[in-house]
Amino acid sequence: xxxxxxxxxxxxxxxxxxxxxxxxxxxxxxxxxxxxxxxxxxxxxxxxxxxxxxxxxxxxxxxxxxxxxxxxxxxxxxxxxxxxxxxxxxxxxxxxxxxxxxxxxxxxxxxxxxxxxxxxxxxxxxxxxxxxxxxxxxxxxxxxxxxxxxxxxxxxxxxxxxxxxxx
Numbered sequence: 001x002x003x004x005x006x007x008x009x010x011x012x013x014x015x016x017x018x019x020x021x022x023x024x025x026x027x028x029x030x031x032x033x034x035x036x037x038x039x040x041x042x043x044x045x046x047x048x049x050x051x052x053x054x055x056x057x058x059x060x061x062x063x064x065x066x067x068x069x070x071x072x073x074x075x076x077x078x079x080x081x082x083x084x085x086x087x088x089x090x091x092x093x094x095x096x097x098x099x100x101x102x103x104x105x106x107x108x109x110x111x112x113x114x115x116x117x118x119x120x121x122x123x124x125x126x127x128x129x130x131x132x133x134x135x136x137x138x139x140x141x142x143x144x145x146x147x148x149x150x151x152x153x154x155x156x157x158x159x160x161x162x163x164x165x166x167x
Contacts, residue, residue: 078114082111096114
């Protein structure tokens with residue numbers, strides 16, 4: 001083999017090596033970019049789920065405050081409602097407001113329902129029953145629902161708490 005043929009063969013292999021290197025680097029860059037985009041999506045969804053859980057817990061805590069301070073204000077809020085603070089006279093007090101509440105520039109929708117609780121019988125020990133039974137005037141079921149748009153579609157969180165009035 002002549003020296004000229006040897007140089008041409010080496011140049012041909014160098015071009016192939018450069019092409020393979022460029023292809024590998026391109027594949028790694030596309031893979032990295034896809035992984036980065038997926039990570040951002042997961043992080044955004046996790047942040048939204050955390051915020052939704054915080055909003056639901058906050059609503060239930062406000063409702064538990066009403067449980068202690070103004071049991072009658074709870075009523076039976078079967079239609080969606082939400083707690084809020086109103087100025088009554090010269091005092092700020094918790095009140096129930098009808099309808100859903102929008103939070104974070106309408107990113108989250110928060111609502112609360114308060115339902116009566118029925119028991120198998122009022123004498124202790126007793127159990128809460130799904131249907132039938134005797135109305136327990138000292139217990140209510142509060143259900144907080146938060147919904148938002150996630151990357152994979154609509155998402156929601158529902159938390160339930162039982163409220164008790166001490167006789």
